[in-house]
Amino acid sequence: MHTFTSFLTRHPYLTAFLIFLATGRLRLYAQTSTTTPNEVDININVEGDGTWYSAWWVWVLGIAIFLIIIVAIVSAGRK
Numbered sequence: 001m002h003t004f005t006s007f008l009t010r011h012p013y014l015t016a017f018l019i020f021l022a023t024g025r026l027r028l029y030a031q032t033s034t035t036t037p038n039e040v041d042i043n044i045n046v047e048g049d050g051t052w053y054s055a056w057w058v059w060v061l062g063i064a065i066f067l068i069i070i071v072a073i074v075s076a077g078r079k
Helices: 004-010 012-035 056-076
Strands: none
Touching: none
16 A cells, blocks of 8 residues: 555656645735735724713712612611
8 A cells, every 4th residue: 555655756747736736825825915905994083072971970970879879778787
């Protein structure tokens, strides 16, 4: 039984053709990876009011309500 390498050594033209196909495929992969555009278009709008949770008073109001609820729960447990 012959191995694949002994088959290739007996057929040098087939070996050369397989190497040509493999290197051609690698060249194609290298070319497509370098020709793809690497630009990213990012548009950040810093003007305007923004969203409701970006306002400072919303956070202050939320913390105040949270603290009132925590105090109410803790004081209810003391009765």
